[in-house]
Amino acid sequence: MSLKFTIEKELTNGRGRVGKIETTHGVINTPAFIVVGTKGTVKALTSEQVFSLGTEAVLANTYHLYLQPGEGIVRQAGGLHKMMNWSGPTFTDSGGFQAFSLGVAFNNKVGKIQESSDGEVFTPANLPNFAKVDEDGVIFKSIIDGSSHRFTPERSIEIQQNIGADIIFAFDECTSPHAPYVYQKEAMERTHRWAQRSLSYHRANVKNSINPTQSIFGIVQGGRHEDLRKESAKIIGKMDFDGFGIGGSFDKEDIYTAVGWVNDILPKQKPRHLLGIGEPADIFGGIESGVDTFDCVSPTRIARNGGLYTRDGQINILNAKFKNDFEKIDAQCFCYTCSHYSHAYLSHLFRAKEILGSTLASIHNLYFIVNLVKEIRVSMLEGKFEEFRKSFLERYYKNN
């Protein structure tokens, strides 16, 4: 038995929809922001804190947990939920993205989002040697000790079954948007073969999983090319997955174009997850393009570096003007941090490099983004999505 997805309401003009994903560990009301806890911990936060700020689900990473503490330990601990004391729904990413982030993207200023003008020469021969792709899978070097490890689709799924998240992802390859068309096509076709292998292995072995109720999502690739994206959506969409992930490295406008092409083809009655996105504007865009769930490291990563979301845009708490600003971070915010502390206190914590700064900033940013998506959900149910989007984004980006 896997997840159940129900659509409660659809946008009249647009692809967006409101729904819910039911798993054996609880319900995710969609659209929803999934909080990232790569190594089985949302950095700087306890699971109780993650829960109390309104989080519905957490996403961990197969590659990182495989390296540390190892899938065997996670399984012995009773699986991811028990290990990290998180009783709600969980996801694991397959580790496929690391072929990209540790490969071409490593030290090459290519990320999930970039401007079209960024120039990078794609040089397969000079790939940084943390990851190497072949037909069977990927050879990674451990970021911890440099040792080599091979992931195949089957191996990735086996590890994910030992970790035991409710929703797991097929093993895929994310390409650089600067890679030549022929390479993107080749990688996409390989990803399709890997998707089928991931799916077959999962269906055959899920009974042995630490969480036998886990579902599997296939991942659509295809870069920024319309024909490849549509082909990928068609092929992956026909496979018997429980839902879909949309992967890739994007330009800003792709959130509307590429994601839209894909969602017009994917079967409507299954949930879609946009991997690794995003910032407020991208979330609005993704929802409008028919995405149900998102995960992103951004809220917690920028929080640890002093970046805080407010309704009036992102601020840097390290700016001098906050040293003696005793008002709360966001006047309209009801999070734990805003309920008890001021700009000045967070400014002090960050300048003094006190770890509580990371905790309070992470609580605030996650509350902000998780609840923003909840507000979007309400606006959709009330038929006010367009109004809400316009007023939020105008205010949020008015200073840029």
Place this chain on the structure above:
RNA sequence: GAGGCCAUGGUGAAGCGGUUAUCACAGCGCUCUGUGGCAGCGCGGUCACGGGUUCAAUUCCCGUUGGCCUCC
């Protein structure tokens, strides 16, 4: 009182007869999108003051001021 050592961004240090004067930390900003408790980028100096030698002085010489050490 005598002798010695020293003076370089906010701090602590490098440097050398010709450098865009280097580094670390602090400071003022910026960047971060399937994690990166990182990292990177930009901005900030009349090289204590006065004089001399030299084509050229932060660098060598003299003096002044200030600091540290030893001796009486």
